Structures are given as structure tokens and as C-alpha cells.
Amino acid sequence: MRDELLLGIDLGTSSIKANAIDRHGRSIGIGVAPTPFVAGQHGVDMTISALFGAVQDAVAGLGALASRVAAVGVASMGETGTLIDAEGPSELPLVAWHDDRGSEIVRELVDAFGVSEIQRRTGRQPRSVTSVAKLGWLLRNGYSGRGTWTGVAGATVWKLTGAIAQEQSLAASSGAFDPIAGSYDEEILSALGLDSLAWAPARRAGTMMGLLSRPGSAWSGLPEGIPVTIAGHDHPVGVIGSGxxxxxxxxxxxxxxxxxxxxxxxxxxxxxxxxxxxxxxxxxxxxxxxxxxxxxxxxxxxxxxxxxxxxxxxxxxxxxxxxxxxxxxxxxxxxxxxxxxxxxxxxxxxxxxxxxxxxxxxxxxxxxxxxxxxxxxxxxxxxxxxxxxxxxxxxxxxxxxxxxxxxxxxxxxxEREAVSRGAALLAGVAAGWWxxxxxxxxxxxxxxxxxxxxxxxxxxx
The missing domain is CATH 3.30.420.40 (ATPase, nucleotide binding domain)
Incomplete structure (x- = not known):
């Protein structure tokens, strides 16, 4: 149908945006909600329920346009994520990517492997912003969790579809993923005691990672049965959206x-x-x-x-x-x-x-x-x-x-909303538009x- 739209969701550090674009790549409407990070006793984080509420608010800001959406792409900040099992996402706090919790985890990695070896294995510096540093800190400081790790984009895709997924550029922000080989480094995970957890397989952006479920439709107001993809880490996706x-x-x-x-x-x-x-x-x-x-x-x-x-x-x-x-x-x-x-x-x-x-x-x-x-x-x-x-x-x-x-x-x-536009363009790949x-x-x-x-x-x- 010519009036169908693509939806790009950008889970950013300051705000969450839902951008509906047409077949010409033009934004027809956008909904915005603040990202519900709060500063607490240990640092900056948010709850999974607060994240889902903000996503729901941003999509609701599209009004009647939501009913015309033919596919959804979700981009997000890197590193921040949670564990999901058969009962749904854990209650682990979603630690902000810029929060410095996990510095001691990084020191352990450097002592075990050395900086140059970590760079060789993961294509990045050992830093506290990585997912393994944040998850390691949580599990050593009174929090418990089981299931499969994925980022906030993956958690949002789960809420929409019931599928647990991850994308390559977001997996790369974990600190235990080799972007060239496309696989997680079991030795790094084992050294941190994280190898008992599952890590969502990383798939290419634009791949259909699930269909919007009936519960997901009721929650979001989006049409049931449309394809959903993870577009990727916000910076790479912004490159796509800006041309x-x-x-x-x-x-x-x-x-x-x-x-x-x-x-x-x-x-x-x-x-x-x-x-x-x-x-x-x-x-x-x-x-x-x-x-x-x-x-x-x-x-x-x-x-x-x-x-x-x-x-x-x-x-x-x-x-x-x-x-x-x-x-x-x-x-x-x-x-x-x-x-x-x-x-x-x-x-x-x-x-x-x-x-x-x-x-x-x-x-x-x-x-x-x-x-x-x-x-x-x-x-x-x-x-x-x-x-x-x-x-x-x-x-x-x-x-x-x-x-x-x-x-x-x-x-x-x-284009000022490059990330949400890029996410929508990759939704178009999942829908077969281009x-x-x-x-x-x-x-x-x-x-x-x-x-x-x-x-x-x-x-x-």
C-alpha cells in the first residue's frame, strides 16, 4: 500500500524517538519521550519497566500514523542491556553506557589478557563502558540474573515480538565479541565468570528478527504481524540515516x-x-x-x-x-x-x-x-x-x-534525526522495500x- 510507513525507534541517552518515514525517506511524524535514566546510590541507570514505558510514550506520540507502520527498526545506545529468560527480562538495573561501574572488571581483564590482546580479540579498548564490565559489576554486587544477554534494542524487540535477538554492531559493544569473526569470545567470558549465561546471537541489521506479536501490538498500538529488526548501535545507524x-x-x-x-x-x-x-x-x-x-x-x-x-x-x-x-x-x-x-x-x-x-x-x-x-x-x-x-x-x-x-x-x-531515520531505513530492508x-x-x-x-x-x- 502506498500509504504504508516505516518506523525507526532510537533509544538514545537523553531521549527516545519514534520516527515514521515514507517511501521517499521523508519523516511524516515523530514521537519523543525522555530516556528515564536516573542518578542513584551506585550511579546512573533505569528500570526495564521505565524503558518500556518511555518507548510506549514515544510511539503513542505518532497518533494515527502508528496504524500505517509496515515494519519497525530499533537502534540504541551501546553497552546497556539486560538478561531475558522464559519469564521475560530480569529486574537488573539498566546501567547507563557512560556509568563507570565495572572498572575493577576491566582491570581483571587487562591483568589476564593484556591490552593489546583484548584489542586483537575484540577490536576495541578494554573500558568500563562495555557490557561485560557492567554485567560483571552487577552480578558481584548483590544482583542475580539468568537467561540471555541482549541490549536495550534487543529488549525492545522482545517486547514487540517475543523473540530474543541481537545485532552485530551492538554485540561489538559488549567487550567480549569479535566483530570480524562474528562470535563471542568464550575465554573472555569464562575469565569473568559470565560463560554460564547465554549471549543472543548477533545478526545483520535489516534481518527480520521477529514479527510483531498480538501482545506487542496491544502494548504498542502497532499492527500485528509486521517485521521487526534491530538496526544497530546508534552511531553507525546515524551514518546510514544521514546519508x-x-x-x-x-x-x-x-x-x-x-x-x-x-x-x-x-x-x-x-x-x-x-x-x-x-x-x-x-x-x-x-x-x-x-x-x-x-x-x-x-x-x-x-x-x-x-x-x-x-x-x-x-x-x-x-x-x-x-x-x-x-x-x-x-x-x-x-x-x-x-x-x-x-x-x-x-x-x-x-x-x-x-x-x-x-x-x-x-x-x-x-x-x-x-x-x-x-x-x-x-x-x-x-x-x-x-x-x-x-x-x-x-x-x-x-x-x-x-x-x-x-x-x-x-x-x-x-537530517537532524539521523539515528531514527537510519533505523527506519533498515526496517525497510526487513520489509523488502529496498x-x-x-x-x-x-x-x-x-x-x-x-x-x-x-x-x-x-x-x-
Whole structure:
């Protein structure tokens, strides 16, 4: 039917979005609900019931459009998840990806395997953000659980279909998954005492992972029997939704700011590159819907730092963004930025005028990203444009800071809801509307290095 729509659900750090798009890839309606993370005694987490309630609220925001949905794709933040058994999801708290619980688990892994071996096995740094660190902490601190581990996207798919599923790029965020081999590392799981649990098999984004069940239809208001897929980790899915391709560097500006480049794992020896010391946190993951891979640089968390700074300064975000537009400032250093991401605001930042502190922080992030992009281009051999995507594009001050440092042509994605759009596009693959990467085009705005944003729109074929 020509009036059918695709639904992309984005389970983000700050909000949950349900985006209905048509056959041309255009958003027809969107529902939004806040992600119900709360700060508690041990850190930041949410309950499974609160998550499901927020998803239900976001879908309800579509109104009558929900009845026209022909397929559903779910994208989500990585790392955060739960265990599901025959009775349903456990009552384990859903620990936020940026929560630092599990640092001791990471130290155990490093002692057992060494950093370079963990990188070789998993394509990523050993970090507390990984699922195994969070799950290990929970099971050692008074929580019990059994069943199959999957992420919050998988839990939402279970609620809709009754099927337990996982997707490749989200499995890669577990800290115990080899993205090249496509399998979980039993030795890592065994070393942490997690091998008695099941881990949902990782499948390619766009695969039909279940049909919307009668209970799922009653809960969501979506039609029974339609295909549901997991679209993947939010950053890779945002690349799809914004029209990014394998010739570019994609800079995803948001709570986290990964830089994305294509990665060719042509042989086992080349599959897991040796990380240069200055590169920081590099991650190999799947290019959603395909057999290819992407490399992400994941050191920066601008949204966290700016949130901490905003609270410390006691300013309104929109006001400080406006007042900082024409302020010149020296960029903060990477160590200063990393401290701010942990909530530690340097004294010299706090003593500056608010607009100067804000401008210096954005200049610092632009400088750090520009240096990382240069290294990534050399590592991956990418010579194409730089594509800016994500919610951070709403900050004119941040975009202009990036343009001052640009060495390659820069484009800005017109699509602001890239993750939910990408999830909907992959739902179209599950529904048979199109083949992977034969999606309706996305629009971009070309920008000139060293100048302000120009109005205009270019179509990406």
C-alpha cells in the first residue's frame, strides 16, 4: 500500500524517538519521550519497566500514523542491556553506557589478557563502558540474573515480538565479541565468570528478527504481524540515516562524538590494527546492513562535558550558545576535556567568563577532533569529504570552530534525526522495500572551510 510507513525507534541517552518515514525517506511524524535514566546510590541507570514505558510514550506520540507502520527498526545506545529468560527480562538495573561501574572488571581483564590482546580479540579498548564490565559489576554486587544477554534494542524487540535477538554492531559493544569473526569470545567470558549465561546471537541489521506479536501490538498500538529488526548501535545507524558513505569521514556530534571511517578487514592479520598511541579509543564495528566494517574513534564525550559545565556555570544552554558565538578563545587541552567529561571542571575554566569558558570548550573539542581526523585518514586511507552529523549541529559556535580547522571539504547533514531515520531505513530492508544501501537519498549542506555556514542544500545520490 502506498500509504504504508516505516518506523525507526532510537533509544538514545537523553531521549527516545519514534520516527515514521515514507517511501521517499521523508519523516511524516515523530514521537519523543525522555530516556528515564536516573542518578542513584551506585550511579546512573533505569528500570526495564521505565524503558518500556518511555518507548510506549514515544510511539503513542505518532497518533494515527502508528496504524500505517509496515515494519519497525530499533537502534540504541551501546553497552546497556539486560538478561531475558522464559519469564521475560530480569529486574537488573539498566546501567547507563557512560556509568563507570565495572572498572575493577576491566582491570581483571587487562591483568589476564593484556591490552593489546583484548584489542586483537575484540577490536576495541578494554573500558568500563562495555557490557561485560557492567554485567560483571552487577552480578558481584548483590544482583542475580539468568537467561540471555541482549541490549536495550534487543529488549525492545522482545517486547514487540517475543523473540530474543541481537545485532552485530551492538554485540561489538559488549567487550567480549569479535566483530570480524562474528562470535563471542568464550575465554573472555569464562575469565569473568559470565560463560554460564547465554549471549543472543548477533545478526545483520535489516534481518527480520521477529514479527510483531498480538501482545506487542496491544502494548504498542502497532499492527500485528509486521517485521521487526534491530538496526544497530546508534552511531553507525546515524551514518546510514544521514546519508554517509564509505568515501568520507563522518563526524557524529552529540553526547559522544565518534569519528567514523570505513575499515577493510581483508585478512586476519589486518583485521585488528595496532593502535598508534596517540589514537586513543578505536573501535571496529559493522557497517549496518552489510558485510563491511567501520572504524570509530570514540574518545570524546562533548555532551557530557557541556552538561557538567552548564551546571557548574549555572547558565541556560541556549543563552550561553548565543553569547559565545563571537567570542574568541584558545582551545582547552584534551586532558582538560577528558576531566570535564568526568565532571571535574578545571579551576581556570570556572574562573573565566561563562561565554569564554563555553567557547574554549567547543574550540577544544573541535581541535581534538581535527587532530584525530588527520590520524584516521592516514590509517584508513580516506580522502573524501568530512560529513558532520548529529544533534551537535544545532550549535553554530561548534560548527564554526570545526570549519576553522577543516583541511577537506565539509558537508553538514540536513537530517537532524539521523539515528531514527537510519533505523527506519533498515526496517525497510526487513520489509523488502529496498536492498541495503539502496536507500532514498539524504540531503546535505555544503560548507566552506574557514567560513560561516552557507545556506543551501545538495542531494546525495
Amino acid at each position: 554517509g558513505d564509505s568515501t568520507e569521514v563522518i563526524d557524529s556530534m552529540g553526547t559522544g562524538e565518534p569519528l567514523v571511517v570505513p575499515w577493510e578487514a581483508s585478512s586476519p592479520a589486518a583485521a585488528h590494527p595496532a593502535w598508534p598511541g596517540q589514537m586513543g579509543d578505536l573501535t571496529i564495528t559493522s557497517w549496518p546492513g552489510t558485510e563491511r566494517f567501520m572504524l570509530l574513534w570514540e574518545t570524546l564525550r562533548p555532551g557530557l562535558a557541556m552538561r557538567h559545565l552548564q551546571r557548574a556555570l549555572g547558565v541556560d544552554r541556549s543563552d550561553i550558545e548565543f553569547s559565545s558565538i563571537r567570542v574568541e578563545a584558545e582551545p582547552l587541552s584534551l586532558p582538560q576535556l577528558l576531566a570535564m567529561q568526568d565532571g571535574e571542571i578545571p579551576a581556570d575554566v570556572l574562573s573565566a567568563q561563562p561565554e569564554e569558558a563555553w567557547a574554549a570548550t567547543l574550540e577544544g573539542y573541535a581541535h581534538a577532533a581535527a587532530q584525530a581526523e588527520e590520524n584516521l585518514r592516514a590509517l584508513a586511507g580516506v580522502t573524501g569529504t568530512t560529513l558532520l552529523i548529529g544533534g551537535g549541529l544545532r550549535s553554530r559556535r561548534w560548527v564554526e570552530a570545526k570549519l576553522r580547522r577543516a583541511q577537506y571539504p565539509v558537508e553538514m547533514a540536513e 536492498a541495503p544501501e539502496s536507500y532514498p537519498p539524504a540531503d546535505t549542506i555544503p560548507l566552506s572551510p574557514g567560513s560561516a555556514v552557507r545556506k543551501g542544500m545538495g542531494s546525495r545520490a
